[in-house]
Amino acid sequence: MNKTQEKIASALETAFAQHGFAKQGVDALKEATGVSLRTLYKYCPSKEAMIITALEYRHTRYLNTIFNSLNDSDSPKAEHIFNQIEFWMSEYAPSGCLFHNAVAAYPNSEALSRLLARHKFEVATNLAQALNLKGYEDELLLIHEGLMQSWPLLGNKALLVANKLVSEYLEDRSP
Numbered sequence: 001m002n003k004t005q006e007k008i009a010s011a012l013e014t015a016f017a018q019h020g021f022a023k024q025g026v027d028a029l030k031e032a033t034g035v036s037l038r039t040l041y042k043y044c045p046s047k048e049a050m051i052i053t054a055l056e057y058r059h060t061r062y063l064n065t066i067f068n069s070l071n072d073s074d075s076p077k078a079e080h081i082f083n084q085i086e087f088w089m090s091e092y093a094p095s096g097c098l099f100h101n102a103v104a105a106y107p108n109s110e111a112l113s114r115l116l117a118r119h120k121f122e123v124a125t126n127l128a129q130a131l132n133l134k135g136y137e138d139e140l141l142l143i144h145e146g147l148m149q150s151w152p153l154l155g156n157k158a159l160l161v162a163n164k165l166v167s168e169y170l171e172d173r174s175p
Contacts, residue, residue: 005043008033009057012044016054017098021105026050048109051102055112058098059119062088067126077130078170082163089151089159097148120145133169140166 001009015024015032029050030037044050066084073080095101099116106112124141128134147162154161 004035004039005053006057008035008040008043009053012050012054013058013061013098016051016102017058017092021051021102048106048111051106052111052115055099055102055115055119059115059122061092062119063122063126066123067130070130078163078166081127081130082159082166085147085162086156086159089148093148094152096152100148131166131170133166136169139169 011033012029015029019028024032026037026040026047029047030040033040040050044053065088066081069084070077070080075083099119103109103112103116120141121137123144124137127140127144128137131140133140143162143165147158150158
């Protein structure tokens with residue numbers, strides 16, 4: 001991704017996170033990115049492409065935020081992961097998952113539905129690998145999704161419950 005693409009992706013992610021998907025027209029998105037309409041359409045030839053660009057960028061940022069500092073932490077892995085998720089939800093997703101919000105705004109978009117599924121399964125796979133819980137991807141997906149969807153209602157309590165459930169899986173597996 002070149003600097004212009006990254007600038008566009010970052011600005012689109014921010015615009016969609018702050019203002020949602022349905023209300024913003026292309027002119028508002030052009031303004032948010034700070035590039036010309038021609039440049040925006042060069043990299044994102046449709047509004048759906050703009051949403052996909054933003055979500056692809058967000059996907060990478062989410063995985064990096066949650067997992068990149070895992071080996072640098074002195075905390076237990078599960079605790080570190082849930083601390084990172086808490087940071088993410090507080091800073092970037094106080095109203096819930098942007099991927100789900102995109103699909104809710106455009107329920108007939110197969111591309112967005114596929115991106116949502118890919119994002120969630122990659123998160124679950126990374127969780128299973130990081131926590132040495134291979135074979136528990138479905139359970140981790142369910143816990144992660146429960147956390148994402150209940151965060152706007154329960155806040156930190158959702159995080160505590162999710163952490164407890166994962167800790168119970170880890171305890172069950174210890175010799």
